[in-house]
Amino acid sequence: MSRIVPADFRPARGLSNRHVQTLLPRLRPLTTLARDTEILNLPDGDFVELAWVRPAPMHEDAPVFVLFHGLEGGFDSPYAREILAAASALGWRAVMMHFRGCGQAPNRLPRAYHSGDTADAYWFIGQLARRYPRAIKVAAGVSLGGNMLLKLVAEQGGDGLDLAGAIAISAPLDLAACADALNRGFSRHYQRYLLKSLKLKIIAKMATDTLPLSLSSYQLGRLDSFWAYDNEVTAPLHGFSSASDYYRRASAGRLVGDIELPTLILHAADDPFMPGDMFERLPTPSDAVRIEIASHGGHVGFVESRQGRLGSWMARRVCRQLQDWASVPRQLHVMTNRPG
Incomplete structure (x- = not known):
């Protein structure tokens, strides 16, 4: 069975152009969302800033949703607000990890972050495993964060992370080809x-x-x-x-055949940040990976119309996947996704 299938995204009428889809989310009102900020110190003396959505679930075993943003993104990125708000509304404990220097203060060390820098995310997920050992956890990454996340799950194998699944959205899986585009x-x-x-x-x-x-x-x-x-x-x-x-x-694309963790990749064929044939350049994805490609959607756009109002198909699709993974019995997650 093919692991690459058409996405069920349909752009709002008259808004199918890839640049319109890419830019429109920035022109719409930003989703209102409260947060608590936490500074997470790292082993090398630097830190990352965490944004925890308020209000948080009362139960310690509430499922945890982690979001990694794109290049120069953060809590105020339109996609971040939409996805975090949607996950929180489902009852998940939603948190974003800002990459070094992308929070409200510059990071301490000369180095910053890059598309393949998985160490900080690995450390953070390990901290979550200790704080919430009984909670199901799912991570999602957008653009640069999606490439980083896929590289991380490929590196760690099926049982190296306390995650039930991973979601990558508009990820530049061939960095050289994307730089050209x-x-x-x-x-x-x-x-x-x-x-x-x-x-x-x-x-x-x-x-x-x-x-x-x-x-x-x-x-x-x-x-x-x-x-x-x-x-x-x-x-x-x-x-x-x-x-x-x-x-x-x-680049994480070369590793898609090695991924063992249940993984969903969402992509638009008209993404202006990437070559149109990107997935034709990559190895065959593993059986753990499902790739959904929409004909339209631009880069992290996916603006649809539902009941006469513009909305985010991306956030809606993420929520559907969270509900699917949360319905899997906890015992299966423990058996197949032990903390690293």
């Missing part, structure tokens, strides 16, 4: 926007820290593609020899 046509506008945010953080660090970078602020400003930025900044900051080395080692 973002350097063409209208997609260069997305690239420029994201690079501006990344550069501002590096400039701020240059003013206070000694970074292992051989470029000036002027040279940083002239880096006009992800290939150039990742070659001169991401790679040297995180132990890669070049952008090519980083893309090769950090």
Whole structure:
């Protein structure tokens, strides 16, 4: 049986264009959502910021939903609010882990985060296993966070994480091909926007820290593609020899055949951040993986119309999957997904 199937997403009428789908969520009112902030210290002396949705479930064994955001995203990203709010409404304990430097304060170390950096998420999931040992846990990742999550579950095998399942949305599973796609046509506008945010953080660090970078602020400003930025900044900051080395080692697509944990991948064929034939470039997914591809949806868009109102199919699909996994008897989760 094929593990790659059509998604049941249908774009709102007149809103099927991939750039409209990508940009529309940012133009709509942000979902109101309260949070408690926690600083989680890491083994290397740095920290990540956790955003716990309020109100939290009263029972310690309430299911836990973890969300990992995309590049330069966070709690105020439209998709994050929609997905976290939907999971919380189902009775799940919902939390987002901000990658280093993406919360309300800059991180402590010169390094930051990248698409294949799984260590912090592994540490965090381990902390959750100790805090809520009896709770079913599911993790989801969006864009960069989705690539990171798939790499993590592939690395850890079926019993290396206390997770019942993983969900990846609009994940750039071939980083080199995605960097190429973002350097063409209208997609260069997305690239420029994201690079501006990344550069501002590096400039701020240059003013206070000694970074292992051989470029000036002027040279940083002239880096006009992800290939150039990742070659001169991401790679040297995180132990890669070049952008090519980083893309090769950090891309999760090469590992989809190794995933043992139940995994759902949601993707739009018209995603402007990615090549249209991305999944044709990747190995055959394992039997644990289900890939749903929509004809439309853009990048982390998936805006639908239900009962005359615009809404997020993505959040609705995530909730449906959470309900499916929560219905599996707890004994089966314990047998197949022991804490690492």
